[in-house]
Amino acid sequence: xxxxPRIPRLPQYFFRWYCRRELYEELHGDLEEFxxxxxxxxxxxxxxxxxxxxVIKCCQPxxxxxxxxxxxxxxxxxxxxxxxxxxxxxRPLTSAINILGLSFAIAIxxxxxxxxxxxxxIDQFHENKDNIxxxxxxxxxxxxxxxxxxxxxxxxxxxxxxxxxxxxxxxxQDRQVVMKNGxxxxxxxxxxxxxxxxxxxxxxxxxxxxxxxxxxNSIILSEDMAVKYFGETNxxxxxxxxxxxxxxxxxxxxxxxxxxxxKAHAISFDFLINFENYKxxxxxxxxxDWTGLVDATLVQVKSxxxxxxxxxxxxxxxxxxxxxxxxxxxxxxxFEQLTxxxxxxxxxxxxxxxxxxxxxxxxxxxxxxFILILACFNxxxxxxxxxxxxxxxxxxxxxxxxxxxxxITQFLAENMILTLMALVIGVLLxxxxxxxxxxxxxxxxxELRLLDPQLWLFFISMALxxxxxxxLYPALYIARFDVIGIFRGSxxxxxxxxxxxxxxxxxxxxxCITIANAVxxxxxxxxxxxxxxxYDPTNVLYVGVNxxxxxxxxxxxxxxxxxxxxxxxSSQHLGTDSKTVMLHLPDRQYEVSEIAVEANYFELLGIQxxxxxxxxxNYESDDQKVVVNQLLVNRLEIEDPIGRTFKVDDIRYxxxxxxxxxxxxxxxxxxxxxxxxxxxxxxxxYLALKVREGTTHETHDFLQAQWxxxxxxxxxxxxxxxxxxxxxxxxxxxxxxxxxxxxxxxILLAGLGLxxxxxxxxSGRVKxxxxxxxxxxxVSSVAxxxxxxxxxxxxxxxxxxxxxxxYWCSLLLETFFVYHMPMNLSGAFIAMFILVSVLVxxxxxxxxxxxxxxxxxxxxxx
Amino acid sequence: xxRSHIGEFEELVLLTVGVLYDDAYAVAITKAISEQxxxxxxxxxxxxxxxxxxxxxxxxxxxxxxESKRGGKRKRLFAITPFGKQAIDQMMELRxxxxxxxxxxxxxxxxx
Numbered sequence: 023x024x025x026x027p028r029i030p031r032l033p034q035y036f037f038r039w040y041c042r043r044e045l046y047e048e049l050h051g052d053l054e055e056f057x058x059x060x061x062x063x064x065x066x067x068x069x070x071x072x073x074x075x076x077v078i079k080c081c082q083p084x085x086x087x088x089x090x091x092x093x094x095x096x097x098x099x100x101x102x103x104x105x106x107x108x109x110x111x112x113r114p115l116t117s118a119i120n121i122l123g124l125s126f127a128i129a130i131x132x133x134x135x136x137x138x139x140x141x142x143x144i145d146q147f148h149e150n151k152d153n154i155x156x157x158x159x160x161x162x163x164x165x166x167x168x169x170x171x172x173x174x175x176x177x178x179x180x181x182x183x184x185x186x187x188x189x190x191x192x193x194x195q196d197r198q199v200v201m202k203n204g205x206x207x208x209x210x211x212x213x214x215x216x217x218x219x220x221x222x223x224x225x226x227x228x229x230x231x232x233x234x235x236x237x238x239n240s241i242i243l244s245e246d247m248a249v250k251y252f253g254e255t256n257x258x259x260x261x262x263x264x265x266x267x268x269x270x271x272x273x274x275x276x277x278x279x280x281x282x283x284x285k286a287h288a289i290s291f292d293f294l295i296n297f298e299n300y301k302x303x304x305x306x307x308x309x310x311d312w313t314g315l316v317d318a319t320l321v322q323v324k325s326x327x328x329x330x331x332x333x334x335x336x337x338x339x340x341x342x343x344x345x346x347x348x349x350x351x352x353x354x355x356x357f358e359q360l361t362x363x364x365x366x367x368x369x370x371x372x373x374x375x376x377x378x379x380x381x382x383x384x385x386x387x388x389x390x391x392f393i394l395i396l397a398c399f400n401x402x403x404x405x406x407x408x409x410x411x412x413x414x415x416x417x418x419x420x421x422x423x424x425x426x427x428x429x430i431t432q433f434l435a436e437n438m439i440l441t442l443m444a445l446v447i448g449v450l451l452x453x454x455x456x457x458x459x460x461x462x463x464x465x466x467x468x469e470l471r472l473l474d475p476q477l478w479l480f481f482i483s484m485a486l487x488x489x490x491x492x493x494l495y496p497a498l499y500i501a502r503f504d505v506i507g508i509f510r511g512s513x514x515x516x517x518x519x520x521x522x523x524x525x526x527x528x529x530x531x532x533x534c535i536t537i538a539n540a541v542x543x544x545x546x547x548x549x550x551x552x553x554x555x556x557y558d559p560t561n562v563l564y565v566g567v568n569x570x571x572x573x574x575x576x577x578x579x580x581x582x583x584x585x586x587x588x589x590x591x592s593s594q595h596l597g598t599d600s601k602t603v604m605l606h607l608p609d610r611q612y613e614v615s616e617i618a619v620e621a622n623y624f625e626l627l628g629i630q631x632x633x634x635x636x637x638x639x640n641y642e643s644d645d646q647k648v649v650v651n652q653l654l655v656n657r658l659e660i661e662d663p664i665g666r667t668f669k670v671d672d673i674r675y676x677x678x679x680x681x682x683x684x685x686x687x688x689x690x691x692x693x694x695x696x697x698x699x700x701x702x703x704x705x706x707x708y709l710a711l712k713v714r715e716g717t718t719h720e721t722h723d724f725l726q727a728q729w730x731x732x733x734x735x736x737x738x739x740x741x742x743x744x745x746x747x748x749x750x751x752x753x754x755x756x757x758x759x760x761x762x763x764x765x766x767x768x769i770l771l772a773g774l775g776l777x778x779x780x781x782x783x784x785s786g787r788v789k790x791x792x793x794x795x796x797x798x799x800x801v802s803s804v805a806x807x808x809x810x811x812x813x814x815x816x817x818x819x820x821x822x823x824x825x826x827x828x829y830w831c832s833l834l835l836e837t838f839f840v841y842h843m844p845m846n847l848s849g850a851f852i853a854m855f856i857l858v859s860v861l862v863x864x865x866x867x868x869x870x871x872x873x874x875x876x877x878x879x880x881x882x883x884x
Numbered sequence: 885x886x887r888s889h890i891g892e893f894e895e896l897v898l899l900t901v902g903v904l905y906d907d908a909y910a911v912a913i914t915k916a917i918s919e920q921x922x923x924x925x926x927x928x929x930x931x932x933x934x935x936x937x938x939x940x941x942x943x944x945x946x947x948x949x950x951e952s953k954r955g956g957k958r959k960r961l962f963a964i965t966p967f968g969k970q971a972i973d974q975m976m977e978l979r980x981x982x983x984x985x986x987x988x989x990x991x992x993x994x995x996x
Contacts, residue, residue: 051957052910080928
């Protein structure tokens with residue numbers, strides 16, 4: 023029957039494998055009859071597919087082979103289980119090293135999995151994610167094309183009006199306000215959005231309807247905020263007061279509360295109110311003004327392809343925009359899809375999402391892989407060496423009729439059993455200990471979604487990987503043994519296997535890298551701790567105020583306090599607030615940050631003058647003078663900065679002084695080119711205070727008390743200057759703690775592997791050592807005998823490992839730290855020292871054992 | 885053979901075997917049940933019921949001749965045993981009996 027359609031082979035094999043022999047003919051006949059009929063009716067493809075389904079559905083007890091009596095493989099498998107159990111009991115130490123090592127490795131590997139999984143699923147819960155796009159633009163800033171995620175205010179309305187493909191468009195704007203419900207008053211960020219926001223982004227609501235945003239008097243809260251302001255009760259219908267600024271206040275009715283968001287989200291909100299409210303909070307704001315920017319414009323189109331049509335015709339908006347805003351021309355408008363926004367966000371400035379952490383993926387995965395390899399190699403090595411103690415078992419099996427395949431199956435099966443045990447322990451360890459610990463260290467919220475099929479795929483592939491990597495070679499190796507040689511006693515395998523040495527070498531190299539990693543990160547942490555900020559934050563406090571009367575009252579109050587040594591006013595303040603302005607030079611424009619200050623601000627914060635002069639107290643003519651930082655001078659490549667002039671907002675300023683560089687934010691942010699100008703007293707919004715040593719906390723309490731008297735309805739906005747790095751040092755400490763833990767596990771695994779190897783090696787040479795001792799060998803010569811082959815291995819590993827560690831660590835520091843310590847060799851040497859001392863320790867334990875043993879017992883053995 | 889209880893699907897299979905008389909094998913039964921009851925039935929479910937009914941003694945079976953539409957394989961043909969007939973009859977009787985006991989009131993939904 024040449025022309026007959028073919029039954030797919032794979033399911034047929036499967037069927038034949040599970041189906042009882044005497045039923046095969048009739049059962050498969052039925053399936054075949056269906057198959058040929060379906061080929062006629064529905065075509066080959068569908069018939070094949072349905073055949074697959076049938077085979078799977080028929081896989082039920084009625085069709086199964088009677089396992090015990092029919093299948094010798096099952097009987098053998100039972101036997102393998104038994105021998106596995108026996109050999110584990112016989113050598114509990116090496117089994118424990120194997121299983122626990124693998125479990126640890128698997129537990130560690132769960133961290134990168136959870137990390138990457140979370141990053142990839144961010145914002146994927148929105149139903150319309152494929153059709154939602156963020157409007158973006160490219161713009162040339164001083165020769166540097168930058169990518170921005172905000173957009174001109176009228177763009178959303180223009181897009182909705184001009185294109186039929188645009189289903190919804192939405193403006194998004196964030197603003198700092200004060201939120202008040204009774205005595206619960208806090209600074210918060212509200213998000214102004216068009217009512218379409220909740221139609222496009224499917225944030226599930228716990229209470230209320232998404233359409234509630236149509237009402238300009240409604241507010242929607244996140245679950246956290248509902249709890250913060252109203253406790254656990256349903257707040258629908260309650261009122262909250264939003265204080266936009268001292269003149270504008272509005273009461274909103276709570277119309278909705280969002281469900282707790284999935285942990286993987288980048289776009290979220292605390293409070294949502296209708297965009298129309300922007301006019302209330304800022305009456306001067308013109309919603310049709312192309313010079314104005316909103317934080318985001320989101321559009322939803324009918325199908326993802328529509329967006330290319332729209333983006334091709336964005337030119338008209340670009341022309342319109344650039345004719346209004348000449349000083350910041352836009353090069354091109356474009357769009358970013360919500361599905362990939364999170365991945366791309368790292369390249370976008372000022373967008374409402376945040377970027378994925380690909381460096382994190384790489385480093386966590388690499389470290390996880392290192393540990394996994396270390397554990398696997400332990401297994402391989404111990405399996406090879408311990409094969410020598412199971413030679414008789416293997417030979418007997420072969421004599422009894424086991425073929426090569428049988429022996430390989432046995433060892434692979436044994437291996438899979440161990441791997442599965444390790445997997446179970448590892449998953450428990452990972453999900454119950456390692457992940458919670460990691461989450462706490464880095465205040466992440468990684469989770470293992472145990473129902474996710476992808477997770478099981480990951481588990482299975484990891485078990486197969488470790489099982490095969492760790493088991494294949496030992497299995498093949500053992501199966502090669504020559505039976506007669508073994509019984510004669512002329513075969514001595516395992517002692518001097520080359521692969522064992524190579525693997526041990528790789529292990530030591532990996533251990534070296536993980537330790538060096540830990541050492542360098544710890545060193546760098548110390549470096550960051552001692553790194554100067556560029557100014558002196560000790561004994562400095564600051565308070566932010568809303569307007570001039572509040573400033574004057576506060577200033578008056580602190581003047582009475584004997585602990586306050588010095589006070590300076592400013593419009594912006596280091597570490598909390600700055601303004602971005604455009605410097606106009608004759609030939610170029612340059613974006614810098616601007617801080618307007620009182621003359622003594624520099625002295626108070628200890629900012630060092632390097633050239634020229636600072637502002638003079640009560641000196642009117644300093645109005646159009648500026649002090650700049652060194653970085654600005656360097657960036658603009660000015661030879662002689664003093665006396666140079668440039669324009670900001672059409673006012674000409676002259677540089678009178680240069681101060682040394684300082685870190686505005688923590689060390690993770692780049693330093694910014696900054697200009698200082700003299701602040702008008704009515705613009706003072708911050709007080710910086712230098713207080714007497716040891717009175718910072720006292721003064722902080724005093725400031726809070728004063729604030730309560732001056733503005734009881736507003737929350738206090740102030741703090742210690744030393745706190746402006748906000749958790750930075752804690753985060754750094756967590757990072758180095760994590761690296762140390764990984765380094766510790768790395769060296770532990772390598773140490774355990776070596777220990778197991780040496781133990782097996784020494785136990786096989788008991789007679790030799792005993793004879794040596796009887797003949798008068800000293801401890802030192804026995805020690806040399808044992809250590810000789812490991813010593814040169816260590817040397818080779820270090821020669822390879824140290825440069826690799828150095829290279830890896832400098833790469834690491836370069837990637838993760840904007841300002842890292844200069845690389846040095848000391849870290850590599852400390853790592854070497856740690857590694858060598860652990861190895862020497864492991865060897866010393868063995869040598870001691872041999873040295874202490876009585877040679878008579880050794881000779882009597884067997 | 886104390887277990888004379890059979891499930892609803894098994895009952896369908898048993899009846900269909902009787903209906904198809906001389907050509908009662910899994911494929912034909914599957915199709916007949918699908919057609920007559922209008923539900924989608926998989927051959928594996930029919931297999932399972934057939935073997936179980938045979939085990940209970942309600943069906944007997946023999947192998948047919950090889951057929952080319954089955955890739956040259958023989959099919960197993962089933963037939964109802966006297967015990968099977970007894971089971972069907974009992975079941976039917978029980979049903980009619982129970983149905984006859986339902987008072988007419990129970991079907992009178994209009995009042996109230």
